Amino acid sequence: MGKIIAIALPKGGVGKTTAAVNLAFALSLKKKRTLLIDLDPAGCCSSSLGFIKEKINGDMFDVFNFSKSLLQVIQKTEEENLSFIPLKNLNYKDEVRLSKLAANQSLLRNVLRAEAHSFDFIIIDCPPYLIGLTTDALIAADSVLIPFMTGKFSMNAVDKILDHMDNIKKNFNQHLSVEGILMSNYEYNTKVSFTAKKELYAKYPDLMLRTVIPKNVAIVEATFQNKPSIKLNPSAKSSVAYLLLADEIIEKNSLGYYQVLTDIDVKDTIRTKEKF
Ligand SMILES: Nc1ncnc2c1ncn2[C@@H]1O[C@H](COP(=O)(O)OP(=O)(O)O)[C@@H](O)[C@H]1O
Numbered sequence: 001m002g003k004i005i006a007i008a009l010p011k012g013g014v015g016k017t018t019a020a021v022n023l024a025f026a027l028s029l030k031k032k033r034t035l036l037i038d039l040d041p042a043g044c045c046s047s048s049l050g051f052i053k054e055k056i057n058g059d060m061f062d063v064f065n066f067s068k069s070l071l072q073v074i075q076k077t078e079e080e081n082l083s084f085i086p087l088k089n090l091n092y093k094d095e096v097r098l099s100k101l102a103a104n105q106s107l108l109r110n111v112l113r114a115e116a117h118s119f120d121f122i123i124i125d126c127p128p129y130l131i132g133l134t135t136d137a138l139i140a141a142d143s144v145l146i147p148f149m150t151g152k153f154s155m156n157a158v159d160k161i162l163d164h165m166d167n168i169k170k171n172f173n174q175h176l177s178v179e180g181i182l183m184s185n186y187e188y189n190t191k192v193s194f195t196a197k198k199e200l201y202a203k204y205p206d207l208m209l210r211t212v213i214p215k216n217v218a219i220v221e222a223t224f225q226n227k228p229s230i231k232l233n234p235s236a237k238s239s240v241a242y243l244l245l246a247d248e249i250i251e252k253n254s255l256g257y258y259q260v261l262t263d264i265d266v267k268d269t270i271r272t273k274e275k276f
């Protein structure tokens with residue numbers, strides 16, 4: 001049974017889509033059968049993977065709308081082990097309709113659980129709000145990966161999603177766990193990044209992922225080229241970090257789904273090359 005990981009935080013511009021695309025790509029390079037699902041009506045995963053509108057034959061809107069099955073909307077990519085379900089950039093009317101369809105909170109869980117055996121990992125890119133599609137994703141998921149970018153209100157957003165996860169666990173999905181908090185755009189040598197990181201490690205020592213993604217211009221360049229950064233520039237520091245993140249997630253999950261990080265020294269700085 002494949003593991004379903006939602007990438008979520010109720011804040012925009014924190015690296016959710018970047019993490020979803022690059023982690024899914026990295027997992028597929030590691031020979032893991034991976035399905036990436038775009039659940040953000042902004043539809044950014046499609047362009048990050050180089051999918052143009054005309055190439056898209058069905059999407060998550062069709063699944064929520066009962067006009068196509070999940071299997072019918074899975075798109076093949078150039079990578080052997082990477083499949084993708086897009087969400088087309090919706091007009092206002094369809095976005096309102098989708099928000100109503102998303103009220104059917106168990107639909108996503110049911111359709112994903114029925115196909116999860118065909119994959120090792122299913123990665124869901126969530127929108128920057130909790131109501132609706134993100135809630136559906138958390139009900140469907142085994143775990144949540146929380147990207148963190150230093151900035152105003154970032155810590156509030158982490159608290160907010162952890163609170164929301166508690167609700168979901170109580171009411172819908174008792175096995176939901178935190179895959180980890182990921183520093184998704186870490187600026188080495190800046191005091192503000194270092195302080196935020198220290199604060200996060202102090203507050204959530206058991207939840208921090210060992211791998212840290214550095215801020216890197218290769219990621220910004222890739223968005224203009226409509227390609228995952230790992231593919232465009234595999235030797236960039238951020239690409240190497242995403243490959244390490246895939247290793248970390250594979251390793252963590254081979255120990256068992258709900259193994260927490262308590263047995264891993266979060267201050268192990270081999271990968272981050274930073275001293276605490
Ligand atoms: N490690 C990084 N280094 C530099 N820029 C990054 C990095 N991660 C993300 N970005 C940039 O930050 C912006 C927001 O990222 P995105 O993944 O779209 O966030 P979200 O999906 O949470 O809204 C994008 O322009 C992206 O290119």
Ligand SMILES: [Mg+2]
Nearest residue numbers: 016017040044
């Ligand atoms: Mg996004």
